[in-house]
Amino acid sequence: MQPYFLPYLGYYQLVAAADLFISYDTAQFIKNGWIERNRYLLDGEPKWFGIPLEKSSHRLPIQEKRISQSFQCQDVIGKLKHAYRAAPYREKVLEWLVPMLEKPASTIADFNIRLLRETCALIGIDTPIIEASSLPPGVGVGGQARVLELMAATGATHYLNPAAGAFLYDAREFADAGIRLELLHADLTPYPQLTKNFVPGLSLLDALMFNLPEAVGEWARSGRITHA
Numbered sequence: 001m002q003p004y005f006l007p008y009l010g011y012y013q014l015v016a017a018a019d020l021f022i023s024y025d026t027a028q029f030i031k032n033g034w035i036e037r038n039r040y041l042l043d044g045e046p047k048w049f050g051i052p053l054e055k056s057s058h059r060l061p062i063q064e065k066r067i068s069q070s071f072q073c074q075d076v077i078g079k080l081k082h083a084y085r086a087a088p089y090r091e092k093v094l095e096w097l098v099p100m101l102e103k104p105a106s107t108i109a110d111f112n113i114r115l116l117r118e119t120c121a122l123i124g125i126d127t128p129i130i131e132a133s134s135l136p137p138g139v140g141v142g143g144q145a146r147v148l149e150l151m152a153a154t155g156a157t158h159y160l161n162p163a164a165g166a167f168l169y170d171a172r173e174f175a176d177a178g179i180r181l182e183l184l185h186a187d188l189t190p191y192p193q194l195t196k197n198f199v200p201g202l203s204l205l206d207a208l209m210f211n212l213p214e215a216v217g218e219w220a221r222s223g224r225i226t227h228a
Contacts, residue, residue: 002027002062003112003161004034005050006119006203009216010162010186013223015116015213017184018160021137022150023116025063025109026132028142035062038107038203042083046202053108063168065134073101074098076199080205086194087209096122097205109133119204144169150152151179160184171228181228189219 003023005010015021029035037050039053052068075099084090100118105111109131117129138149147169151159163183174181190198190208199206207216 002030002033002035003109003116005036005038005108005112006115006205007034007038007220008201009188009204009207010121010201010223011219012123012125013186014160014162014184014208015120015127015129016220017225018127020154020156021127021153022132022135023109025112025113025128026061026137028169029058029060029062029065031058032058035065035112035222039194039201040083040203041195041199041206042079044193044197044199046199047079047083049076049203051076051108051111063107063131065108066106067108067111073098076101084209088187089209089212093205093208121212122208123204123220125217125220143152144173148174148177148179151177158182161187161228163226166228169228174228179207183223183228185226187219187222187224189222 001011001014001024003025005143010086010178036053037048039046040049052066052071053176054066056065081090081094100115105114113129113131120127132150135150135153138146141149147159156179160182161169161184166183169181171181188200192209193206204216207219
């Protein structure tokens with residue numbers, strides 16, 4: 001998967017279910033996607049927050065998209081502090097988060113991968129995480145062909161993908177390459193958010209604001225896997 005910014009619980013269920021997680025930092029950057037932003041909860045409504053990037057071609061790979069020098073950690077912290085002012089674990093989450101946001105990173109890929117590793121450690125996920133850029137570059141193909149190259153480079157026998165993206169891949173071509181294609185169905189069980197109606201799919205920070213890391217870690221191990 002591409003290195004997303006503080007992604008939602010389903011992303012962590014994918015990481016937890018895998019024996020090895022490859023952060024696809026060599027994929028093309030997608031503007032206004034999940035790479036530089038995510039959603040938090042403000043007065044019962046989902047709102048965007050994120051990291052400003054330097055102006056550059058949208059055709060660049062994620063690993064080359066640089067964080068803007070205008071980025072200020074307190075811009076993010078201020079929004080979260082206000083939005084989660086009544087959340088029971090706000091202070092603990094912010095105390096853990098601030099040092100990570102303050103630590104310098106030149107690219108959004110490096111920043112997001114570091115956040116992913118730290119968040120996994122917090123909630124008890126020990127799946128090894130590597131960058132696609134650390135593997136052989138292949139022949140420069142994208143899409144399914146590049147995924148199969150990455151599987152070959154790591155000696156994989158199974159490939160796990162979010163069920164929502166099943167249409168991107170052909171299970172027969174994976175089988176021909178000796179790879180079994182499997183799909184993860186995210187389990188977004190509701191939890192108290194101090195709002196009338198539960199809002200799923202927010203940044204994992206939302207779950208951490210209202211629940212202990214141990215509980216969030218248990219949810220991260222609850223995705224359902226099927227064969228494609």
